[in-house]
Amino acid sequence: MIKLVNNHHIYKKLRDITSEENVMMDEYLKNYMYTRLGGKADFFVTPANIEEVQQVVKLANQVGIPFTLLGNGSNLIIRDGGIRGIVMSLKRFRSIRREGNSIIAESGARIIDASRKALEERLTGLEFACGIPGTVGGALFMNAGAYGGEVKNCLRSAVVVNREGEVLTLSADELDLGYRTSNIPDKGYIVLEATFDLKPGNYREIKAVVDDLTHKRESKQPLEYPSCGSVFKRPPGYFAGKLIQDSGLQGKGVGGAEVSTKHAGFIVNKDNATATDYIRVITMVQETVKEKFGVELEREVKILGED
Ligand SMILES: Cc1cc2nc3c(=O)[nH]c(=O)nc-3n(C[C@H](O)[C@H](O)[C@H](O)COP(=O)(O)OP(=O)(O)OC[C@H]3O[C@@H](n4cnc5c(N)ncnc54)[C@H](O)[C@@H]3O)c2cc1C
Ligand SMILES: NC(=O)C1=CN([C@@H]2O[C@H](COP(=O)(O)OP(=O)(O)OC[C@H]3O[C@@H](n4cnc5c(N)ncnc54)[C@H](OP(=O)(O)O)[C@@H]3O)[C@@H](O)[C@H]2O)C=CC1
Ligand SMILES: C=C(O[C@H]1[C@H](O)[C@@H](CO)O[C@H](OP(=O)(O)OP(=O)(O)OC[C@H]2O[C@@H](n3ccc(=O)[nH]c3=O)[C@H](O)[C@@H]2O)[C@@H]1NC(C)=O)C(=O)O
CATH class of the missing domain: 3.30.465.10 (Uridine Diphospho-n-acetylenolpyruvylglucosamine Reductase; domain 3)
Known part of the structure; x- marks a missing residue:
């Protein structure tokens, strides 16, 4: 799909809906993603109230352009070519x-x-x-x-x-x-x-449970690097992390992305990875585990956007 970045008609309509500081054009999304991956959005909107959310949805419908929602980007990979149309974040809705x-x-x-x-x-x-x-x-x-x-x-x-x-x-x-x-x-x-x-x-x-779970998580998961958590779901009868570890893939990677040496179910953005690097590692893991164990790993993480 062609970029809509220079479509000042849509930009102006968005600015009529919400205030100027809540609308950005050609905005890098990696800055909003826990994964620290991803290209640019044509329009990035952070509405201030429910009426503005409703109006943005109606605008996208009227002009027939795609509409995508971001949370904290902790289960989402946005490809390096970014996302066409309007991307919305509800980061102002925090109460x-x-x-x-x-x-x-x-x-x-x-x-x-x-x-x-x-x-x-x-x-x-x-x-x-x-x-x-x-x-x-x-x-x-x-x-x-x-x-x-x-x-x-x-x-x-x-x-x-x-x-x-x-x-x-x-x-x-x-x-x-x-x-x-x-x-x-x-x-x-x-x-x-x-x-x-x-x-x-x-x-x-309650605090004792929270402390116990925090300790378990800190000891098992690579929280020191950006990632999207478990990349794959648990296949029935197996644990994804164990299959990946037993395939000898820990520490293997492409560019700045690699299978975590701490928890093999995680792929970490270790050194300024691109989304392309990250997705290549996902494919490598799926192919290797399929070859070694005959198990299809189903992705838990969502992948959006263009190459
Ligand atoms: C270190 C780490 C540990 C993790 N541990 C866990 C865990 O223990 N358990 C677990 O379940 N997950 C875990 N995750 C994965 C992730 O945190 C969860 O899936 C989380 O719920 C994703 O929320 P998000 O706001 O980051 O969503 P995003 O990744 O931003 O988006 C995920 C999907 O939700 C949609 N979405 C976001 N907000 C809205 C909204 N307001 N309305 C409608 N759709 C929306 C998006 O469009 C997207 O399709 C972990 C991730 C990391 C990085
Ligand atoms: N993602 C990463 O790269 C990694 C992060 N960490 C650590 O994990 C923690 C979480 O990281 P991450 O989620 O990326 O970043 P933060 O949770 O620190 O912030 C992410 C975004 O959320 C917004 N925000 C801040 N406070 C709130 C709130 N109360 N409710 C909703 N949104 C809020 C901020 O927007 P605004 O600026 O507009 O206020 C910010 O842009 C941090 O301590 C970080 O140091 C560790 C390893 C990797
Ligand atoms: C992080 C996520 O959620 C996590 C959640 O935090 C934890 C704790 O409840 O349990 C799931 O992880 P998981 O299946 O990897 O659970 P873990 O307890 O870490 O590991 C399961 C088993 O695999 C083994 N394991 C794990 C990692 C590894 O490198 N090698 C290995 O052998 C562990 O020893 C354990 O016997 C969720 N993942 C899924 C896909 O269900 C997420 O969804 O993003």
Whole structure:
């Protein structure tokens, strides 16, 4: 698709919707991605309120240009050619509050911060999320989970904007959450807010769980480098990391990207990798594991954009 960067008509329309500092043209996305990978967006928009989100969706529909949503880029690889059309970040939607025994978090807030708020409020149920470096929106999209917990177990409802730009409140069941899946991509929902149903707990007990999970994660995962976490899902009956380690791939890489020597299920951006390097490593791992063990590794991470 041709670049829309010089389309001042769209730029002006976006600036009519939100203020000037919330609209950028030809903006490098790697700066917004936990992976530190990815090319430029034609338009990068950070709306300030729900009405602006609705208007951006309606504009993309009217002018017929693609629309893409970013969270914290911790499960997403954007190719080096970047993304055509409008890319939206909800990083201005960050509030987290308590209501009764629920934590209500806007979608651009970090799920780590929602977990921390639950601890401060002595509410139990979000401990599993204490080390997942994504936003609340990304966590719902992926049904993020760790150490036996997952979003599905504590989500009550979500406020979303649909493809037509309407605001809806959906129950957790309506999002059809499974192992690292939801129907959010199929339906094209933009998550604005999530309500997590928790239970009153004891501060020291909640803190002890958080400390234990943090220790486990720090000892196993290469948190010192940018990455997108587990690149592959657990294949039924196997662990991706073990298969990759047993294939002798740790430390192998392309350009600045390599299979982590600490956890083979992670590919780290060790030294200014390009998305092309990173994707080549993914393919090399899939081909090698298939050849050695006959197992197809299914990607957990999403890949978007153009070469
Ligand atoms: C060090 C590390 C550890 C990790 N550990 C875990 C773990 O233990 N468990 C786990 O499940 N994951 C883990 N991950 C992966 C990742 O953090 C999660 O998948 C997280 O939920 C992704 O959130 P994000 O905001 O970064 O989403 P992004 O990567 O930015 O986006 C992922 C998808 O969600 C969509 N999306 C983002 N926001 C919204 C929204 N508001 N509405 C609709 N769609 C949206 C995007 O369009 C994209 O398709 C880890 C990653 C890293 C780097
Ligand atoms: N990604 C990486 O390369 C790696 C990061 N780390 C460490 O992991 C931690 C997380 O890193 P990373 O996620 O990349 O970066 P940060 O979480 O520090 O910030 C990412 C973006 O999120 C926005 N932000 C800041 N505070 C909040 C908030 N409360 N809620 C929602 N959004 C917020 C900021 O936007 P704005 O600037 O507009 O406020 C910033 O651009 C950091 O301590 C980092 O040092 C470790 C290894 C690699
Ligand atoms: C990081 C993510 O989530 C993580 C989540 O943090 C952890 C903890 O619950 O469990 C999953 O990792 P995982 O399957 O690699 O779990 P781990 O406990 O680290 O490893 C599983 C098994 O593989 C072995 N293992 C792991 C890495 C390695 O290099 N070699 C190896 O042999 C471990 O010893 C263990 O016996 C999630 N990944 C998936 C795809 O389900 C993510 O989704 O991005």
